[in-house]
Amino acid sequence: MNAASTELDVDQLMSAIRDAVSKKHPNLDPGTNHEPIPHVLLQHYQLKKQREPLTLSPEFMFHGNETYHVNDLLKYHDRDFVRNAYRAILKREPDEAGFLHNLGLLQSGAFNKIDILASLRYSDEGEANGVTIDGLRLPATIRTLERIPVLGYLLQLVLAFVRLPSMIRSQRQFQGYIVAQQLAIADYVNEINEYVNERQRADERDVQERADRANLINQVQALEAAVNERITPLIHSEQQRLGDAETLLLHVEDRVKTLSQTLVRTRQQVSELASDVRTAERNLPVDGALVRENQTTDELHEWDDLYAAFEEEFRGSPEEVEERLKYYLPFVKEFNADSRILDLGSGRGDWLHLLRKEGFKPHAIEVNEVFAERSRNEGFDVTHGDVMVYLGQQPDDSLDLVTAFHLIEHMNADKLFRLLDEIKRTLKPGGKVFIETPSPENIVVAACNFYADPTHHKPVNPHTLMFILLKKGFVELGLQFLHPIDDGPFRECEGSEQLNLWFYGPRDYSVIARKAW
Amino acid sequence: MHEVLKKSGYDARLFANENLTSLDVSPAGKIKDFLPSPDDILIYHYSMGWNIGLRLLQELKCRKVLKYHNITPPEYFVGFSVDYEHVCRSGRQQIKDIARANCDLYLSDSEYNSQELVQEGADSSRCFVVAPFHHIDHLETIAPDTQVFDQFVTHDINILMVGRVAPNKGHASLIETLATYRREYNRYARLFFVGKEAVQLSGYSLSLRQLAADLAIGNSVIFTGAVPDAQLKAYYQAADFFMLTSHHEGFCVPLIEAMALKVPIIACESSAIPATVGKAGLVWKERNPYLLAESINYLDQNEAVAAELAWMGRKRYEQFYSNERIAETFVGALRQGGLI
Numbered sequence: 001m002n003a004a005s006t007e008l009d010v011d012q013l014m015s016a017i018r019d020a021v022s023k024k025h026p027n028l029d030p031g032t033n034h035e036p037i038p039h040v041l042l043q044h045y046q047l048k049k050q051r052e053p054l055t056l057s058p059e060f061m062f063h064g065n066e067t068y069h070v071n072d073l074l075k076y077h078d079r080d081f082v083r084n085a086y087r088a089i090l091k092r093e094p095d096e097a098g099f100l101h102n103l104g105l106l107q108s109g110a111f112n113k114i115d116i117l118a119s120l121r122y123s124d125e126g127e128a129n130g131v132t133i134d135g136l137r138l139p140a141t142i143r144t145l146e147r148i149p150v151l152g153y154l155l156q157l158v159l160a161f162v163r164l165p166s167m168i169r170s171q172r173q174f175q176g177y178i179v180a181q182q183l184a185i186a187d188y189v190n191e192i193n194e195y196v197n198e199r200q201r202a203d204e205r206d207v208q209e210r211a212d213r214a215n216l217i218n219q220v221q222a223l224e225a226a227v228n229e230r231i232t233p234l235i236h237s238e239q240q241r242l243g244d245a246e247t248l249l250l251h252v253e254d255r256v257k258t259l260s261q262t263l264v265r266t267r268q269q270v271s272e273l274a275s276d277v278r279t280a281e282r283n284l285p286v287d288g289a290l291v292r293e294n295q296t297t298d299e300l301h302e303w304d305d306l307y308a309a310f311e312e313e314f315r316g317s318p319e320e321v322e323e324r325l326k327y328y329l330p331f332v333k334e335f336n337a338d339s340r341i342l343d344l345g346s347g348r349g350d351w352l353h354l355l356r357k358e359g360f361k362p363h364a365i366e367v368n369e370v371f372a373e374r375s376r377n378e379g380f381d382v383t384h385g386d387v388m389v390y391l392g393q394q395p396d397d398s399l400d401l402v403t404a405f406h407l408i409e410h411m412n413a414d415k416l417f418r419l420l421d422e423i424k425r426t427l428k429p430g431g432k433v434f435i436e437t438p439s440p441e442n443i444v445v446a447a448c449n450f451y452a453d454p455t456h457h458k459p460v461n462p463h464t465l466m467f468i469l470l471k472k473g474f475v476e477l478g479l480q481f482l483h484p485i486d487d488g489p490f491r492e493c494e495g496s497e498q499l500n501l502w503f504y505g506p507r508d509y510s511v512i513a514r515k516a517w
Numbered sequence: 518m519h520e521v522l523k524k525s526g527y528d529a530r531l532f533a534n535e536n537l538t539s540l541d542v543s544p545a546g547k548i549k550d551f552l553p554s555p556d557d558i559l560i561y562h563y564s565m566g567w568n569i570g571l572r573l574l575q576e577l578k579c580r581k582v583l584k585y586h587n588i589t590p591p592e593y594f595v596g597f598s599v600d601y602e603h604v605c606r607s608g609r610q611q612i613k614d615i616a617r618a619n620c621d622l623y624l625s626d627s628e629y630n631s632q633e634l635v636q637e638g639a640d641s642s643r644c645f646v647v648a649p650f651h652h653i654d655h656l657e658t659i660a661p662d663t664q665v666f667d668q669f670v671t672h673d674i675n676i677l678m679v680g681r682v683a684p685n686k687g688h689a690s691l692i693e694t695l696a697t698y699r700r701e702y703n704r705y706a707r708l709f710f711v712g713k714e715a716v717q718l719s720g721y722s723l724s725l726r727q728l729a730a731d732l733a734i735g736n737s738v739i740f741t742g743a744v745p746d747a748q749l750k751a752y753y754q755a756a757d758f759f760m761l762t763s764h765h766e767g768f769c770v771p772l773i774e775a776m777a778l779k780v781p782i783i784a785c786e787s788s789a790i791p792a793t794v795g796k797a798g799l800v801w802k803e804r805n806p807y808l809l810a811e812s813i814n815y816l817d818q819n820e821a822v823a824a825e826l827a828w829m830g831r832k833r834y835e836q837f838y839s840n841e842r843i844a845e846t847f848v849g850a851l852r853q854g855g856l857i
Contacts, residue, residue: 008822014799017811018808020811021807061719064738064739065742068742072742187599
């Protein structure tokens with residue numbers, strides 16, 4: 001489509017434009033013509049005209065380009081002239097003082113229109129606005145000269161003589177203007193007259209319409225009465241039926257209330273029975289554990305003494321053990337002094353000591369009476385009793401942390417499962433459990449050292465424990481092997497790492513897990 | 518016309534009731550003395566009801582040529598100006614008498630005007646179309662007014678309409694189009710109405726301003742009033758598009774001014790407009806602001822197409838509407854009519 005080659009196909013161009021419009025406005029039919037606008041405009045204008053007061057001089061036309069001819073302004077008279085001169089030259093409505101001052105000058109004859117235009121245009125404000133008034137400069141200059149004493153008077157005489165023909169012409173124009181104004185007034189009065197007549201006719205129509213309406217209202221009222229007469233008996237019978245239905249409904253509601261009270265009572269009874277059954281279950285003896293119920297009190301004391309002594313001998317010094325337990329401190333950082341921490345099988349109380357140092361207030365359950373007694377004397381909250389029984393008495397979701405150091409190797413599988421279930425039940429959502437037990441991955445531990453403690457049942461495989469915890473729904477599981485023997489003879493030998501692990505590797509392992517939220 | 522005849526060696530003179538131009542014009546009363554012979558020729562420019570003119574056509578024994586310049590139907594002025602309505606009504610009422618005055622030749626500005634005369638009873642074999650002579654040659658030679666040019670040549674889209682502010686010119690459609698274009702495509706656009714605003718039509722002028730204000734584009738619709746030629750040229754040169762949505766035009770000289778000065782034309786079809794523009798501009802059958810707004814947008818987005826359209830306008834001007842071409846048509850018509 002360039003100028004050098006083929007000519008532009010205007011029809012094609014127009015159809016492209018039409019397509020663009022239908023695409024942009026799918027609901028618009030570009031084929032329809034708009035309302036013929038002059039008529040709309042005319043109505044708009046006539047509506048305004050009816051409401052507006054009579055103005056005898058034409059309305060002021062603002063020029064967007066700020067250029068006027070002096071005649072554009074001279075055609076106005078008196079206050080319209082002053083007001084429009086301000087609008088055109090100073091681009092504002094006149095202030096009251098300026099308006100009255102200039103109007104006074106004009107009406108007294110001291111200034112003519114040219115003088116006023118010149119004074120506005122060449123004022124500071126007029127210069128700042130810079131509106132162009134063509135044809136003002138020359139007459140303004142002449143007017144300035146005319147104001148020179150004596151000489152000015154002579155000049156005025158000469159000019160008056162020269163201007164006589166044009167003055168006569170403008171006199172004629174003025175006559176024409178006056179006649180036109182009179183005609184405009186006549187038109188206006190006629191229009192008002194027509195309007196008044198129209199109003200009168202409209203009033204008459206109104207009166208007629210009102211009479212018609214009153215008539216209509218009477219008819220409607222008569223109809224209403226007739227309808228009421230027919231409908232009232234029907235309403236009465238419907239009200240009767242409704243009353244019967246309401247009585248029936250009240251009766252049914254009473255019955256339902258009685259039945260639901262019975263149901264609540266029955267539920268309470270069932271729940272009490274279930275609670276009794278659970279308590280009885282917890283107190284049942286557990287197979288494989290030390291069957292303490294069958295032992296006499298004296299026998300028990302003797303055994304507890306012996307075991308306490310055994311622990312002192314085999315577990316290691318309290319300082320050593322405390323050092324090892326410090327491994328767990330980073331994992332209790334999230335708890336505070338008010339957190340509920342329960343140590344299962346607290347034994348000698350090494351862990352309780354460490355926790356107290358860190359500002360926690362733990363409590364514990366210990367089966368060995370000697371240990372329990374000793375810990376209590378040291379100011380710890382330690383209950384003497386069976387772990388499972390004690391745990392069973394704890395409410396649901398009540399504990400922040402449960403710890404079991406070297407406990408689970410004393411249990412058979414069945415009891416271990418139940419222990420984990422109880423831990424999970426009593427932990428708050430998000431609560432933690434620490435379990436530490438000998439690691440069977442160290443062959444020496446698995447084959448020999450484990451059995452040094454005659455109350456040990458059998459070692460728990462770390463992966464088995466992890467698996468069970470996972471299956472029981474614990475989260476954030478972590479497995480860590482602890483306490484290797486540092487000076488094993490295979491440590492330095494290349495290719496003997498596995499051998500070193502078997503014989504001198506970690507002797508214990510720990511599992512840390514969290515109850516899901 | 519006067520110049521063309523003088524150049525061709527005729528003793529041509531101008532007569533009028535009032536001297537509205539700077540040309541050498543004699544009073545109308547002296548026509549009879551100047552045209553005593555039956556071979557003389559009277560050319561009567563008819564554009565309003567004037568009884569003296571009609572009487573001259575009937576009384577003079579010389580040959581007679583009527584040059585018909587469109588008369589706006591009075592309906593457009595109803596409610597705005599009783600004076601204009603009256604002048605147009607009497608002008609149109611006289612068409613019948615003029616058409617039947619048995620002139621030797623009827624010259625009209627456009628085919629549209631020519632058809633009006635034929636319908637009123639003029640002999641179609643004596644009817645010819647001669648476009649009006651114009652001042653475009655002058656417009657081409659003068660320098661544009663730099664103040665206007667500098668003020669308005671910006672990144673904004675300038676839409677120009679030239680013509681007196683009168684109800685038959687359909688200004689309201691352009692105001693609506695500008696509002697639509699600014700709303701749908703580009704907020705930076707304005708509309709210039711260059712043309713005289715008559716005091717008698719202040720009602721119309723005011724209602725246009727009110728419409729623009731109602732559509733919230735009062736500041737973007739600029740009424741310049743009548744302007745000197747240098748300013749007119751500057752407005753043409755600053756314009757991106759020339760738009761015309763008149764309801765009634767006899768020929769519309771501003772259209773060929775826009776063509777000559779290479780401003781792309783977007784218009785609505787009515788009266789003589791399609792004939793004047795031909796295929797050198799967009800002339801829509803519908804008066805629809807969405808279509809007109811999209812036309813602006815399309816040409817604005819496709820500069821090459823707009824330039825091509827402007828160039829086609831220039832070609833059309835040179836081909837049909839330069840003063841030389843019009844003079845040829847005029848002389849040709851006189852010759853065909855057997856007057857010379």
